[in-house]
Amino acid sequence: MRFVLASASPARLAVLRAAGIEPSVIVSGVDEEAVAAGLPDPSPSELVTALAMAKADAVARSADLAAITHGSHAEAHEGAEDAVVVGCDSMLAIGGEVVGKPATAEVARARWAAMAGGTGELLTGHAVVRVSDGETVGVASGTQSTTVRFASPTEAELEAYLRSGEPLAVAGAFTLDGLGGWFVEGVDGDPSSVIGISLPLTRRLLAEVGVSVVDLWRDGEG
């Protein structure tokens, strides 16, 4: 069984590798704005789950997946290797709005002005698609919500953080496991979900499609 991460996120890859998985990465290339525009008035949870599903489904149907699953069995003239494709999407719900990555330092600065000293909900949508011989044989999805309690960086600290560029590359303009960690007082819920992929939720979704996560651990780790 091959584990395929349908994401360009280095954070998601790092979380999975630290947890014993060596994913094949296939970036979905999904137009997230187009997917969002096609949803009739979604809740924040519905939005991130729909985006995660769009990413996983695009990869599950892709020639790239067929190539790596057939390629691994081509010599033996067997059918394609089975795969589970996992897609995610993270956004921060705060102050009545749902935001992704800030486009500019100015937007990140304004986000932190609203976040500092308060709390937000980091939502990560998850989708798992099981593929066998090129056909989708199982689908599961869900959203993990984690409350994040933000510190109040000084102006000098915030400007230094903005200058690092890190806030611009991540949903909510903060990280838990990077420079942003200095400005997060705590989380209530699953920390891995804040970083980009919830391990406990992914475990449950894999079980829904008949896959035990321990069977996916790298050789010798389970």
Ligand SMILES: Nc1nc2c(ncn2[C@H]2C[C@H](O)[C@@H](COP(=O)(O)OP(=O)(O)OP(=O)(O)O)O2)c(=O)[nH]1
């Ligand atoms: N290292 C780290 N990254 C975070 C954290 N919070 C959010 N992020 C990253 C994870 C994702 O790469 C990004 C959220 O944006 P998306 O969900 O749209 O994923 P991204 O565009 O990176 O890749 P993808 O659309 O899945 O190909 O923000 C954090 O606490 N730590």
